[in-house]
Structures are given as C-alpha cells and as structure tokens.
Amino acid sequence: MKFGVIVFPGSNCDRDMAYVTRDVLGQSTRMIWHQETDLSDCDVVVIPGGFSYGDYLRCGAIARFSPIMRSVREHAQQGKYVLGVCNGFQVLTEVGLLPGALVRNRDLHFICDRVPLKVERTDLPWTQAYTPQEVITIPIAHGEGRYHADEDTLKALEDNQQVVFRYCDAHGNLTPESNPNGSLNHIAGIVNETGNVLGMMPHPERASDPLLKAVDGFKLFTGLLSVPLAI
Template identity: 70%
Template structure:
C-alpha cells in the first residue's frame, strides 16, 4: 500500500502529509512532482493544502492544468483513492472530480483556527475509524473555503448522502453560528458518487500528532492504511 503526495509550485502542506503517512504511520510514501504522469504505483493520491501556483487567478485554477492531473483523473476512474485537502479540495472542484466550488469566505477574511466538525457517516474508507455523528476538532486555514453549489447540484449531493463532514457545534448542532466560512449547508467535505474521491477544507494532517495539539485527524489516515493493507 503506497501513498503519493502531489507537489505543486507553492504547495506548503505536502511535507505535513508525508510526516503523517511516512513519519508517523511508517507507510510507503512518494512525493510526486506536478509534471510527472506515471502514478501507477500509488494506491492513495493526496493533493495537499497550500497555495499552488500562488493561487493566481483563483485557488486551484492553474494547478488543474498540471500534467499529473490527467493521471489523477484516470486514477480516480479506476476506483483508486484521491484525497484533496484545502487547496487540494479546490483543485478537485476545478478539474471536475468533485462538484461545486470553493469561494471567498463569508466576511472575506482569511480564517486560521480550529473548527469542530461532525462526521456524517462512517461507512466509507475515509471515516471507518470514526463513529457516525461523531464530532471532531480539526484545524482550518483558508481564505476561499466557502463551499457553494447550485440548487440542483446541492440536491444531488445531499440526496446521494455525499456530505462526509459538516461544520458544527461541539455538541453536533448544524447552524450558521457554527459555520466559520459560510459554506452552504455547513459543508466541510464531500465525496464523489463512487466514494473514492474526498475533498475537505479542514486539515486532518495537522491534527495527527498529540505533541502539536490533537490527534482527531490521524484516524482518517490510520483507517485508510488498515483498509488497504488488509484488502
């Protein structure tokens, strides 16, 4: 079982991912430069947070044209796993692997904080190590993290039970008071129809080491590793 972490010019969370997958979990991990095209050796591709190409034009707009992205699209079509975190989520919407868009935060401010997140379901590989409706705490750091989709797209996402994470109170309440960026329906993370592509704005890799404040995010990577090494 092998992780691959995409490295774009401007990425700043790629090493954070490898610190978790390779450093903490001792899982084989390869850093993949954005101009590479052969990712056939990888089981899970992670598109990390950061500022790919300096976020020029808009977040993820240029990264979608990197040579590696066509390979990632094929990787996903084969049923293999793709995880996009923060800027990675933005890239996944730009390239069409996930619906909707990430737009400027409500209030137009950059937010760097810890957010309470409700895990909506735990029957997918991403959340097997959580309980359904469990509330976890993950860091967020974004200026364009407000999830938006038109009415028909939003209905398809909700009807398809494709929202995996929502911003919530510590007791699991979903309302505008517990929505840090104004995301529609408090959406913090969604999956595609097959469930093998996940995009989320919070940073699980920044909550994977108790020495830096929390381990709620580690369970995601542990669940992936366990599921894919025992499959």
C-alpha cells in the first residue's frame, strides 16, 4: 500500500505522519507538495495537521484552493482512501468532502491533551482493528476543533452512522466534562457516506509508536493494510 502525505505551507505534522506510515508500518510513502496534481500512484492520501497557510481567513479556507485538492477530490470519488487529521479534517470540510465545520473551541482556548475516544463503528477499513465501543486514548492539539453542523446534517450523520469517534470519559460515557471542545454530539471524527474519507481532530499518528508507550492510534493504520485497493 502506498501513502501520500500532502504538504502545505504551514503543515507541521506531515513528518510525524510519514514516520508512522513509512518507518513504523513499513509502507511506501511519498511527501506531496500542495502544488502537485498527480496522485495516481497513491492508495491512501493523508492531509496532516498543522496550520496550512497560517490558518488565515479560517482554518483550511485557503488550502482548499491548492492545486492538489482537485486531485484529492477525484481520488476520493474513485473510492480510494483519504484521511484528514486536525487541520486536515478542517480542510476536508472546507472542500466539501465531509459535511459540517470545525469552529473555535467552546472555551476559546487552544487545547493540547490526551483524551478518551469511543469507537462507534468497527465495520470500516479505518476501524476494523478495534472492538465495538472500545475506548481509546488519542492526543488532541487544536484551537478550532469544535464540530458544528445544522440539525439536518447532524441527523443525517447519525442516521447514516457516519460518526466514527466521539469524545467520552474513561468508561465510554458521554458527559459534558468529557467533551473537551464542545463539539456537537461529542463528535471527534466522521466519514463520508461511502466510508472511504475519514476526518478526525485527534492525532492517531501521535499514538502509534511503542517507544512513546502510546499505540491506540496504530490500529487505525493497520486496519487499512488488509483491505482491497480501489483500481
């Protein structure tokens, strides 16, 4: 499986992601500058965290116009895999590959912490290595991570089971205290209707190396390795 990691001006988690896919997973990985347009050799495209274009205007608003994003849309439409983490999730909502928006955290503070997440679905390539309702711990680091959408969009997400990860407490309970940024419905990660595009605010690549004694994010990547690839 070949991974492509998009690099925007201001990306700062691209090397972390490549370290996991190339050095920990042992998979072919290519760093892709945002002005490139060819993704034909990639099975999985990753839009990493960071501050694309300095987060000017709003997070992801300028990155959506980069030349590579047209190719990312085509890649997704072909049924191939796209992962957006943190700023990457913001970019995916801006470009329309995922619904909703990521706005300022409830308390207007940047949050850097490790938080529990409940895995809501395990029938997806992204989550098949987890167990149903498993509670995992993944780092977060964002100032604009509060998921927001209108009522109809939220209902559609719930009805279609597109919510993949929710913020919770250590026992899987959804409490106000366990929702670090005020996301509606405790949403931490969602997929598109076909399940090949995943956006999430927490950073699985920061919990994928045994040297860090944090590996709850590693299963997200290993689950992909056993799935058939789109042609």
